[in-house]
Amino acid sequence: MTEKALRLGTRRSKLAMAQSGQVAEAVSQVTGRPVELVEITTYGDVSREHLAQIGGTGVFVAALREALARGEVDFAVHSLKDLPTTQPDELVVAAIPVREDPRDVMVTRDALKLTDLPRGARIGTGSPRRMAQLNAYARSHGMDIETVPIRGNVDTRIGYVRQGELDAVVLAAAGMNRIGRSDEVTDFLSVDTVLPAPGQGALAIECAADDAELIAALAELDDPFTRAAVTAERSLLAALEAGCSAPVGALADLLADGQIVKEMRLRGVVGSTDGSTLVQLSTTGPVPETHEAAMALGRELATEMLAQGAAGLMGERAQ
Numbered sequence: 001m002t003e004k005a006l007r008l009g010t011r012r013s014k015l016a017m018a019q020s021g022q023v024a025e026a027v028s029q030v031t032g033r034p035v036e037l038v039e040i041t042t043y044g045d046v047s048r049e050h051l052a053q054i055g056g057t058g059v060f061v062a063a064l065r066e067a068l069a070r071g072e073v074d075f076a077v078h079s080l081k082d083l084p085t086t087q088p089d090e091l092v093v094a095a096i097p098v099r100e101d102p103r104d105v106m107v108t109r110d111a112l113k114l115t116d117l118p119r120g121a122r123i124g125t126g127s128p129r130r131m132a133q134l135n136a137y138a139r140s141h142g143m144d145i146e147t148v149p150i151r152g153n154v155d156t157r158i159g160y161v162r163q164g165e166l167d168a169v170v171l172a173a174a175g176m177n178r179i180g181r182s183d184e185v186t187d188f189l190s191v192d193t194v195l196p197a198p199g200q201g202a203l204a205i206e207c208a209a210d211d212a213e214l215i216a217a218l219a220e221l222d223d224p225f226t227r228a229a230v231t232a233e234r235s236l237l238a239a240l241e242a243g244c245s246a247p248v249g250a251l252a253d254l255l256a257d258g259q260i261v262k263e264m265r266l267r268g269v270v271g272s273t274d275g276s277t278l279v280q281l282s283t284t285g286p287v288p289e290t291h292e293a294a295m296a297l298g299r300e301l302a303t304e305m306l307a308q309g310a311a312g313l314m315g316e317r318a319q
């Protein structure tokens, strides 16, 4: 007897379809049930032009959440970095699987590395976080670059390089991996150069808070270390009172002594998009074993960053 299929609500973009497809397989394995993809078309998908005006990736998350709340689908997969830090009561993030590569990468013309880009190189990115850190790096390394605000999906962004309009574009390694285009990456940016967005590379699997059976099954896909890390990163973001378009980077990782995990380190950065000012701090503590402990790690670092002037850098937006 075959069990009734679980319905996974997904956007139809290449990235969304790729990550939903991968999670569908894993969920099918742990539940023993088939998983059916249900495409949710959002206003943002229909009109890219309007997306900038109606507020970025939040609209996609909102549409999926509405479908979940209406019971049209059983669960949804989000890129954690696009997920608002506030959690609606009726929904729960039932699993955060092991994180992919959190780094940002570049696709450049002639396969150049960041350090080899010529004077006046034009680097496309719509992210104030990426702009701030690339411009700060250029300033401190005597480089002359220009960050150019761009938008669009992976194809559009890489297209600017292929067509010769830009020398480089910045993307997330995880996205490139998930859509099977990591071979086009020409430089992996060190997190010391560009700290990724809070939650970058991680996925959130969300379902209704009262679906106890599904929550229990999805819990098998949860990675507690990834969950602790992204919780700390997102707590930092929330405590800075910043949104997903703020110039904030955060990355938590484990410090190990040989095989033995000792501590969790949380790094944070906020900057002005021209790179003239960066507030960059890190803190280290015991690996958080509870949600509250992970939240506290993020709040502590935020307090220190605010004391060093982070608040004044938060208002900036991509032009």
Ligand SMILES: NCc1[nH]cc(CCC(=O)O)c1CC(=O)O
Pocket (backbone or CB within 6 Å): 057, 079, 080, 081, 082, 170, 171, 172, 173, 174, 175, 176, 199, 200, 201, 202
């Ligand atoms: N803002 C768009 C977005 N949201 C999630 C990813 C892929 C990486 C991830 O899952 O963290 C991307 C693409 C990018 O930033 O290049």
